[in-house]
Amino acid sequence: MTDRPTDPGSEFGDGEPVVRDKRRIDPETGNLREAAEPDSAAPAGGAAPGLPGTPGAQPPRDASDLIGPSAQEALLTEALAERTADLQRLQAEYVNYKRRVDRDREANRELVIGSVLTELLQTLDDIGRAREAGELEGAFKAVAESVERVTEKLGLVKYGEVGDPFDPRIHEALLHNYSDEVDGPTATMVMQPGYRLGERILRAARVAVSEPTEQLPGDTGGPADGGDEPAEKPAE
Numbered sequence: 072m073t074d075r076p077t078d079p080g081s082e083f084g085d086g087e088p089v090v091r092d093k094r095r096i097d098p099e100t101g102n103l104r105e106a107a108e109p110d111s112a113a114p115a116g117g118a119a120p121g122l123p124g125t126p127g128a129q130p131p132r133d134a135s136d137l138i139g140p141s142a143q144e145a146l147l148t149e150a151l152a153e154r155t156a157d158l159q160r161l162q163a164e165y166v167n168y169k170r171r172v173d174r175d176r177e178a179n180r181e182l183v184i185g186s187v188l189t190e191l192l193q194t195l196d197d198i199g200r201a202r203e204a205g206e207l208e209g210a211f212k213a214v215a216e217s218v219e220r221v222t223e224k225l226g227l228v229k230y231g232e233v234g235d236p237f238d239p240r241i242h243e244a245l246l247h248n249y250s251d252e253v254d255g256p257t258a259t260m261v262m263q264p265g266y267r268l269g270e271r272i273l274r275a276a277r278v279a280v281s282e283p284t285e286q287l288p289g290d291t292g293g294p295a296d297g298g299d300e301p302a303e304k305p306a307e
Contacts, residue, residue, distance in 0.1 A: 185268050188227050192266060192274055194218065195229075199264070231264040231276030241265060241272060246279035253281050 095104050198215040201207045207215055230241070237244065237256035245262060253259070258278035265276030 181269065181271065184225050185271060185273060188222060188225060188266070188268060189273050191218070191222060195222065195266075196263065226268050227273075228267050229264050230267065231258070231261045231278065233259060233261055235278075237278070237280045241267070241275055242280075243275040243277045244280040245277050248279070248281050249284045250281040251284045253283055256280055256282050 096102070097104055195218070198207065198219065201211070201215070235242075235258045237258055242258060242265070246260070248259075250259065257280065258276070259281040260279035261276060262279065263274075263277040266273045
């Protein structure tokens with residue numbers, strides 16, 4: 072068994088435990104005891120010599136201190152190129168976003184205007200019939216012309232005239248016949264005009280279409296089915 076130290080500076084003294092009072096308040100006087108002097112071997116604050124915040128410590132060296140001027144210039148040039156590319160990318164994204172917003176705004180505007188004008192087409196038809204009948208007079212005439220001016224200002228275009236080449240994209244054929252007076256499918260009667268807003272067709276023109284007589288079905292210019300008699304044309 073190891074013997075306990077018996078020197079006076081030992082915590083065990085002469086074999087008896089020594090109790091050290093480390094309370095900062097003196098229990099007898101109630102005053103604050105003075106703090107023990109720090110170990111002179113350790114720096115103030117417990118910081119190790121040479122660390123930041125320690126008196127006499129050296130500041131940390133920057134990474135640029137470890138490379139030469141040419142390498143620093145290369146790093147700066149590379150960083151500048153990266154920032155420039157980022158700015159150019161952001162600018163391109165903003166321009167694309169602005170174009171997309173403007174395009175969507177214009178499309179929504181045309182949809183709203185088209186919806187309103189579509190509701191007015193029947194009124195414009197009534198005005199047209201009244202004009203053809205000679206009944207567009209007085210105050211009614213002024214109001215009708217005002218409505219037509221407003222619709223034209225909004226971009227509404229009326230189309231469909233007798234003699235126009237038939238186009239199934241903008242015409243609706245309600246009647247069909249044959250005629251010797253046309254060279255191709257032609258609108259020979261306009262029963263209801265068409266209207267468009269820009270490139271959008273709000274209502275197709277309803278027309279009667281005539282085709283050349285020489286395009287009659289079964290007309291081959293010779294005897295039908297090998298017989299001596301020509302094929303009979305349907306009555307018009």
